Amino acid sequence: MKEEVAICNACSNVNCFIKKHIHLDQMKDYIDRKRSFGCKKSQQFIIEGAPIQGLYFIYKGKVKTVKTGINGREQIVRFTKDGDTVGFRGFGASKRYLIGAYALEDTLLCNFSNEDMLDILRNVPEITFDLMLFYADELNKSENKIRKIAQMNVRERVIDTLLYIHKKFGQINGIIELDLSRKEIADFAGTTEEQVIRVISSLKKELLIKSVGKKIGLINIDKLQSEIREHKYL
Template sequence: MRVMIELKDFRVFKDLKPEELQKLEGLVRKIDYGEEELIFMEGAPAFGFYLVFKGAVKLVKRSAKGKSQILKIVGPGGLLGETTLFDKGLHNAYAKTIVPSTVGFIERGDFFFFLEHHPKVIFRFFEYLSLELKAFQNKLAERSYASSKERLARLILALDRLGLELSRAELAEMAGVSSKTAIRTLSELESRGIISVDNRRINVLKEDYLRRLSEPFSLEVDKAIII
């Protein structure tokens, strides 16, 4: 998560030529954030979208009663605020860094002007949004059909892939289970030698077992994103 990627590494820009990427680079304003820093607030006007170049950011929805739900975690190569890019609406969740991160911002008007001259990016954008929509649909199905152990298994594998650590409360939020259930399930998996737990760090010892447990729900949009 400490590696800084480039624009060419983003899925939505992979068809652009070097000179086109250079033009796009001129539209990106990069900002370095510390750990647990707010990038944008829920309900704030959306003036563009964000690209994660380094680190990891969580997108969180808060209920009227103050309960939180992590919608997704975005690592290098992922996007934030892309769902409001075309409807000019408000951010429906807030974004906060998990670790120190470098995030780029592209203003909506500048990006639309770029799209007029590089329409092939639009297809990649819609592909990205389509994959994300399917992943969220699968997550809804997972909540109905998968056990808490199966949901946590998928999440543990995804966090291991990105080298991320979450608190037990955050882990429970993402899996849609109670903190007690998350702690009990982790203890069971550890006692069986499937994982080892060192504070917040979860080490995968038997990946094949977790993969069998987490099937058949595929929630992968991009290797940079956990939903």
């Protein structure tokens, strides 16, 4: 079976940096040199500490970005989907990746080399400007997450994580379209798998959420949002 290829001209991801600027004449040569490849579910395509091999753009699929913490435990720092950028942490400032990345489902990726990305940033000001705003937004999100982990209790952190995943990936037939283990939820919320299991069990009994296998659906989003509303305004 022929492997699927990511074709920029056929891409429907309007939020992708490359797609947004594909109309620019100077982008043609860079797009011709980019490579695309598929990753199977759970496959790692960025290894933390490995030499940087440019930036990745998700053509189709879902990805988790991780950072190794104390005792070798992986902390999930970001979830990404179609059109999102992966591998930007440390790009341009480090020779090695500061994060690792895994496919959460079968995923098709575009990759632009270090040389081409640096050349793009020097010669395509529209992308440079957008990337600067992107970095500023990601920094703000990271600072907000640190604050929330410090100030929220475990239940609030799990609720905040479920609401974030719901907003990022949406629901189909009342179920969030992301197959996450309880450990992965814990790794993003900054808690333990056991605590996540207890909170999810409690939320199900309160008829705030439901589950189908590992997948979760939010039943009463307004009630969940009200539990963490005070943290949104600090």
